[in-house]
Amino acid sequence: MSEKITFPRVSFTGWGSLSHLADQVNSFKVNKILIITDPFLHKIGLTNEVVAPLIEAGYSPEIYTDIVPEPPLSVGEKLVSYTREKRFDMVIGIGGGSALDLTKLVGVLAGNEGKVEEYLNLTGTKKITKKGLPKILIPTTAGTGSEVTNISVLSLETTKDVVNHDYLLPDVAIVDPALTVSLPAKVTAATGVDALTHAVEAYVSKNASPVSDALALQAMRLISQSIRTAVVNGEDRQARTDMSYGSYLAGLAFFNAGVAGVHALAYPLGGQFHIAHGDANAVLLPYVMGYIRKSCEKRMKDIYEAMGFSSTNLSQVEASLKCVAELERLVKDVNIPQTLRSFNIPEEALEELTNDAIKQKRLLDRSPMPLDKEDIYKIYNMAW
Structure with a gap:
């Protein structure tokens, strides 16, 4: 019996692997970058470690922090609309599972039509047909594995559902243990x-x-x-x-x-x-x-x-x-x-x-x- 085995396109792992970020961004030839992150991580300055090499490389990324843990559908809808409206051409997620899941979601749905709820696994009726924007995921926790999966989890009123498609897989995953040191x-x-x-x-x-x-x-x-x-x-x-x-x-x-x-x-x-x-x-x-x-x-x-x-x-x-x-x-x-x-x-x-x-x-x-x-x-x- 044959098995399908799927991995992200490329991953950088190990202490200091964040140093590869600027080169990877350059390889996509993009201009307008949206960084999606947790407000707490931004507050303690952890996002600076991602932003600094990008600014040095000549980019002016925008940082979006209007997210919450276990994000509800409404947060996803708002972020997808924002990404479409501002016409970003790359998304970078830094944080735990919530930030990374939202980054995958908006990266793909920014290039597809309709609401997020129309793509939910249990109740959605639409199919993802376009790959969307390039996505780079940088976890700051050692836990969710979101940086290597094709799923985005959203909270509904009493349970959760997912949007899943292989297009949600990141183009680049950067797993740098140094970014987890400040984790409580x-x-x-x-x-x-x-x-x-x-x-x-x-x-x-x-x-x-x-x-x-x-x-x-x-x-x-x-x-x-x-x-x-x-x-x-x-x-x-x-x-x-x-x-x-x-x-x-x-x-x-x-x-x-x-x-x-x-x-x-x-x-x-x-x-x-x-x-x-x-x-x-x-x-x-x-x-x-x-x-x-x-x-x-x-x-x-x-x-x-x-x-x-x-x-x-x-x-x-x-x-x-x-x-x-x-x-x-x-x-x-x-x-x-x-x-x-x-x-x-x-x-x-x-x-x-x-x-x-x-x-x-x-x-x-x-x-x-x-x-x-x-x-x-x-x-x-x-x-x-």
Whole structure:
């Protein structure tokens, strides 16, 4: 059976890789550049590291900061309209998943007609036909993997949906761990467990392949053995480097194999209660993996080993159980709450969360264990 494996056109990775930015921009022969970034990153001066080499190269980029975490559809609509109106010919995203997702979205839809909502996966009726503008993505977190995927996630009233097409893949991804050093411990933890979730779900996905497996396993090795240090000591260069590479590899793994149940259940937490995506994945990860464990015991034994533990004298059942326990311990060690109740989610909300999660068919179809409405409610209840 043949497999389609997709990667961005070009990536620069490693400490100091931002130095390639100006040359890459020059290669596209553009004039009007829009930089999309988080207002906090702009406030602390991190965007200056991107803007300075561009100004030195003769460009006058405009900076757009009117974005929010877990961006609602309205933010996307506004940014697409702005980009079309101002006739930019390149977009550069710097920040976490929200900034990068919006950059991909506007880069493509600036060259296509209609509203963003008309391109949504669950309800949209329009098809993307044009590539749009050149896109350069520069993550400042080690977590979302957005810089290597073809998806843009948007928050709706009670859940989330995506716009996805291969045209959303960036033309250039620059993954420089130096840009993650100023990341607060709380965000380091949430985005780091998000990346780990990408790798874990990609590895147990029904769409996994030998290529995605290799990417996912190495991502798990790097993340599980560096996340605690990165959270406690953000200045640790090796930990930050390992987390950035781990996040990048996890992004490639889940882009090619897909994520499943954890993400399907996490989306409504963000939509209904505005819980950050990383936190939503982290709180659910041990519960979902514990629930589906019997469908992927051999693979969970592999995950346990990738996290640095020996399973030599363990059966698959024993190793899979220890894997769930270790995932739970990791979430606890990086100080992410371990129950939905800790996020002030009332028990009576579980049914509505279930109603929204079951709609995420694109994600649930990849789960090694089929999850119906009753299963999803049980998982939410255990997590509560």
